[in-house]
Amino acid sequence: xxxxxxxxxxxxxxxxxxxxxxxxxxxxxxxxxxxxxxxxxxxxxxxxxxxxxxxxxxxxxxxxxxxxxxxxxxxxxxxxxxxxxxxxxxxxxxxxxxxxxxxxxxxxxxxxxxxxxxxxxxxxxxxxxxxxxxxxxxxxxxxxxxxxxxxxxxxxxxxx
Numbered sequence: 714x715x716x717x718x719x720x721x722x723x724x725x726x727x728x729x730x731x732x733x734x735x736x737x738x739x740x741x742x743x744x745x746x747x748x749x750x751x752x753x754x755x756x757x758x759x760x761x762x763x764x765x766x767x768x769x770x771x772x773x774x775x776x777x778x779x780x781x782x783x784x785x786x787x788x789x790x791x792x793x794x795x796x797x798x799x800x801x802x803x804x805x806x807x808x809x810x811x812x813x814x815x816x817x818x819x820x821x822x823x824x825x826x827x828x829x830x831x832x833x834x835x836x837x838x839x840x841x842x843x844x845x846x847x848x849x850x851x852x853x854x855x856x857x858x859x860x861x862x863x864x865x866x867x868x869x870x871x872x873x
Contacts, residue, residue, distance in 0.1 A: 748816035756814045759806060783844045786851065791858050798865035802833055805868045829868055836861045 744756045812818035
């Protein structure tokens with residue numbers, strides 16, 4: 714009797730998870746947009762616009778928000794500028810996804826923005842890693858932060 718109950722519970726859980734995945738993959742993400750000129754694309758959401766270093770960038774953001782290891786190594790002005798740069802990056806990610814879904818951004822431009830975010834997320838990973846080292850060079854950390862801020866401010870510009 715207990716075994717039958719277990720089988721029913723497991724089957725019900727698998728059915729629920731399978732339904733949720735099917736909705737997410739096939740219905741929500743499967744909507745197509747016809748941009749004209751034969752450009753047919755699937756709508757995306759923010760989860761689709763990621764890079765290889767996205768997880769590191771998210772950890773970096775969390776570390777900064779929690780006043781983690783970076784807060785102790787940066788002066789308040791740098792910390793504020795870095796926080797603003799991260800916010801600009803987040804807002805621009807949303808802009809890119811919305812632009813892609815509305816056909817305002819072409820596939821080539823979308824790929825170019827993806828490369829820029831890859832570089833930005835890679836730099837976030839370097840800063841986070843460098844800040845975690847016990848004996849690090851404050852000038853090098855300041856330079857990495859400066860590069861991150863400059864890169865985040867130029868995301869929408871024409872130079873990669």
